[in-house]
Amino acid sequence: MLRDITLGQYYQADSVIHRLDPRVKLGTTILFIISLFIFHGVWGYFVAALFLALVIKLSKVPFKFMVKGMKSIIFLLSITILFNLFLTPGDPLVQIWKFRITKEGVRLALLLAIRLAFLIIGSSVMTLTTTPNQLTDGLEKMLKPLNRIKVPVHEIAMMMSIALRFIPILMEETDKIMKAQLARCADFESGNLIKKAKSLVPLLVPLFISAFRRANDLAMAMEARCYRGGEHRTKMKPLHYHKRDYIAYAIVACYLVVGVAAGRLIPALLSHIAF
Amino acid sequence: MPIILDKVSHIYGEDTAMAVKALDKISLVIPDGQFIGLIGHTGSGKSTLVQHLNGLMRATSGNIYFNGQDIDDSDFDKKMLRSKVGLVFQYPEHQLFETDVFSDVCFGPKNLGLSKKEIELRAYEALKLVGLEDEYFYQSPFDLSGGQKRRVAIAGVLAMKPEVLILDEPTAGLDPKGRDEILDQILKLKVETGITVLLVSHSMDDVAKYVDRIIVMSRGSILYDDIPKEVFKHYQELETIGLAAPQVTYIMKELRDHGYNVSDAITTIEEAKREIKDYFTKLAVMQRER
Numbered sequence: 001m002l003r004d005i006t007l008g009q010y011y012q013a014d015s016v017i018h019r020l021d022p023r024v025k026l027g028t029t030i031l032f033i034i035s036l037f038i039f040h041g042v043w044g045y046f047v048a049a050l051f052l053a054l055v056i057k058l059s060k061v062p063f064k065f066m067v068k069g070m071k072s073i074i075f076l077l078s079i080t081i082l083f084n085l086f087l088t089p090g091d092p093l094v095q096i097w098k099f100r101i102t103k104e105g106v107r108l109a110l111l112l113a114i115r116l117a118f119l120i121i122g123s124s125v126m127t128l129t130t131t132p133n134q135l136t137d138g139l140e141k142m143l144k145p146l147n148r149i150k151v152p153v154h155e156i157a158m159m160m161s162i163a164l165r166f167i168p169i170l171m172e173e174t175d176k177i178m179k180a181q182l183a184r185c186a187d188f189e190s191g192n193l194i195k196k197a198k199s200l201v202p203l204l205v206p207l208f209i210s211a212f213r214r215a216n217d218l219a220m221a222m223e224a225r226c227y228r229g230g231e232h233r234t235k236m237k238p239l240h241y242h243k244r245d246y247i248a249y250a251i252v253a254c255y256l257v258v259g260v261a262a263g264r265l266i267p268a269l270l271s272h273i274a275f
Numbered sequence: 276m277p278i279i280l281d282k283v284s285h286i287y288g289e290d291t292a293m294a295v296k297a298l299d300k301i302s303l304v305i306p307d308g309q310f311i312g313l314i315g316h317t318g319s320g321k322s323t324l325v326q327h328l329n330g331l332m333r334a335t336s337g338n339i340y341f342n343g344q345d346i347d348d349s350d351f352d353k354k355m356l357r358s359k360v361g362l363v364f365q366y367p368e369h370q371l372f373e374t375d376v377f378s379d380v381c382f383g384p385k386n387l388g389l390s391k392k393e394i395e396l397r398a399y400e401a402l403k404l405v406g407l408e409d410e411y412f413y414q415s416p417f418d419l420s421g422g423q424k425r426r427v428a429i430a431g432v433l434a435m436k437p438e439v440l441i442l443d444e445p446t447a448g449l450d451p452k453g454r455d456e457i458l459d460q461i462l463k464l465k466v467e468t469g470i471t472v473l474l475v476s477h478s479m480d481d482v483a484k485y486v487d488r489i490i491v492m493s494r495g496s497i498l499y500d501d502i503p504k505e506v507f508k509h510y511q512e513l514e515t516i517g518l519a520a521p522q523v524t525y526i527m528k529e530l531r532d533h534g535y536n537v538s539d540a541i542t543t544i545e546e547a548k549r550e551i552k553d554y555f556t557k558l559a560v561m562q563r564e565r
Contacts, residue, residue: 173369179331180370183362184431185354185386202382205372209417 011128017059018129021245022138028252029126035259036115036122044263045114051255052118052125061128069124070117077116084109132164141239154229162218170211177206276342276359276438278305278328283337285323285495297323299495300337305439305473310465312482312503313475315492316517321475322365324492325441328473329360358387361437365444367428371416376402376427379416383435394434401434402427404467406460422453426460433464439471440464446481458485483507483521483542491518503542523547 017025032051039048056063070077090104130138140157147153178188181202188199285298297320305311305328315321326332327339330346330353339346341356364370373379380398389397402412405426411419416427425445432440442461446454462485465472476482482489482503489506491499493516499506507513510520510528519525521542527550528539537554541547 176364177370179326180364180367181382182331183329183357183364184370184383185357185435186382187354187386202370202372206370210369 010131011061011065013060013129015058015060015129016244017055017125019244020129020248021239021241022130022134023142023239024241024245024248025126025130026135026138026142028248029123031252031256032122033119035256036118039259040263041267043266044259045111045118047255047259047262048118051259052122055125056121059125059129061125065128066121066124069120073116073120077113080112080116081109084112133161136161136164137235137237137239154233158229166211166214169214170207173210174203174207177203177210277307278360278439279303279340280327281338281340283324283327283334283339285320285327285332286335289335297495298327298334301495301497303490303497303500305471307438307471308469309471309488310462310486311471311473312486312489313473313492314477314479314482314489314518316477319492319516320495321492322443323495325362325443325473325475328439328441329357329362331357331362354387358383358435359437360439360441361432361435363429363432363440363442363445365447367431367445368416368421368424370428370431371424374415375413376407376416376419377412379427380430380434383431387435397434397436398430401430404433404460404464405430406456422449422456425449425453425457429457437470439473441473441475443475444477445474446476446478454481461485477518479507479513479519480521484544491516504540507542508540 032048036045036048039045056066085101085105086099088102088105088108090102092100092102093106094101127135136157139160140153143151143153143157182188186199186202188196188203191199280301280303282300282302283298284296284300287293287295287297299320301324313321313325323332327334330339330351333347341360344351346353346356371379373382377395377398380401381394384394384397407423407426407430411423416424419427429442429445440461445457445461449457458481461472461474464470474482474486486503489499489501489503490497491506491513498512498516499509507520507524510524513519523544523546524539524541527537527541527547530537530551531539535554537550541550
């Protein structure tokens with residue numbers, strides 16, 4: 001039942017991308033998303049597509065996993081495409097009754113669709129190759145400077161990783177309690193909204209109790225190990241930049257330059273040759 | 276009503292890279308009125324198997340028949356099945372949710388759509404069957420001790436008047452006293468009501484004393500299915516799959532190895548006591564004759 005839902009979508013594999021420092025992956029993802037908005041024209045997106053294809057190839061994650069992420073935005077994507085297709089003023093291409101598709105509309109719709117698709121696939125690559133824990137680790141280290149202005153970075157990161165850690169546990173617990181109540185002939189499906197909401201009580205009460213119990217146990221266990229939070233705390237697997245991380249940064253920098261250049265120069269060159 | 280399993284298989288995560296075969300062509304007959312012990316190491320598929328028996332899980336292949344009807348038929352009444360085949364999960368006390376014990380036990384029969392009078396009568400009977408004293412009936416279930424909570428949870432299933440009662444590790448996490456109390460109560464219940472009981476456990480000592488038939492599972496298949504004495508004869512094979520015969524069986528074997536001519540097909544302390552007594556009586560008689 002609920003077993004099929006997994007959080008994060010980490011795909012276990014041994015690749016260069018998997019081994020990269022999470023900070024590199026976080027930074028690259030953000031830069032990639034920004035790049036999608038500053039690149040111009042077909043050629044800019046051509047460079048972005050090449051870059052994305054290269055990263056996917058390197059990550060050894062099957063492409064169908066990337067497409068899975070697209071499913072969640074298919075609704076948003078289709079609305080964006082439809083609105084842009086029909087509501088952009090300009091040169092009319094086709095006219096069906098009151099709806100008019102313009103040249104600019106087609107261009108804009110395509111552009112936005114590509115942008116959105118790349119955005120989702122790009123961030124999927126990150127979540128597919130980085131475990132949630134690595135991500136929070138990376139975030140913590142990246143945000144460390146905020147400590148100076150009294151932002152409890154370590155505590156926030158800790159809370160995030162605990163929350164992430166607990167999600168699969170609570171999922172399993174929900175599944176178990178649900179089955180236990182089903183075994184007592186509970187009915188979670190039929191009836192109107194109020195009845196349905198009421199039928200959740202036998203599920204939610206035990207779930208909350210179990211969540212509190214677990215939280216309590218965990219707090220006790222941390223206390224027993226003298227956990228004291230951020231200051232002077234060492235890590236079992238401290239994050240260090242390796243050679244490959246610097247190379248990755250360099251590649252990303254190149255990508256940005258090439259992308260911006262391609263977007264502006266190639267059309268200019270082409271028009272130059274044409275005339 | 277008998278339950279018949281015909282080549283039931285279950286695969287977790289079918290069609291994915293992580294597919295795990297939890298049940299492998301299990302064929303089984305559970306007749307009326309038996310007290311059966313289902314034993315297996317962690318991950319042997321016993322919990323998966325019992326969840327098939329009341330339709331909580333669907334077999335990947337194979338059929339399950341309850342009273343001659345295929346439970347996967349679209350017109351089969353799953354609710355009826357779940358009331359007839361009561362399943363008590365591991366740590367059942369985690370399913371309690373009502374403000375008092377009595378209403379919690381009422382939850383099951385209420386879902387069956389019975390009259391208020393009938394519901395309350397059944398809840399009362401069920402609580403009496405598990406041996407909970409009246410003074411606890413209107414307390415919050417969360418104020419009870421671990422063993423008491425577990426009884427309340429078992430009563431919650433019993434109140435539906437099942438014909439087959441399945442208990443998944445009912446003694447997990449209880450102290451020896453609580454364990455014996457629960458198991459004795461189940462035996463009493465079995466004798467009084469004559470229902471079929473399926474006791475899932477990984478402890479041979481727990482079940483040897485109570486059941487008339489033991490099913491040993493290993494890696495999703497049935498390894499042995501026989502009366503306890505016969506099953507425990509295979510104690511060496513049992514050890515290789517991470518199980519063991521009851522401790523008393525080992526003591527008897529040890530005695531035999533040391534030259535005392537006692538039977539080693541002994542599974543309970545009572546039997547051992549009798550056997551040893553008989554042995555010494557015989558010995559005394561022999562010496563006197565000499």
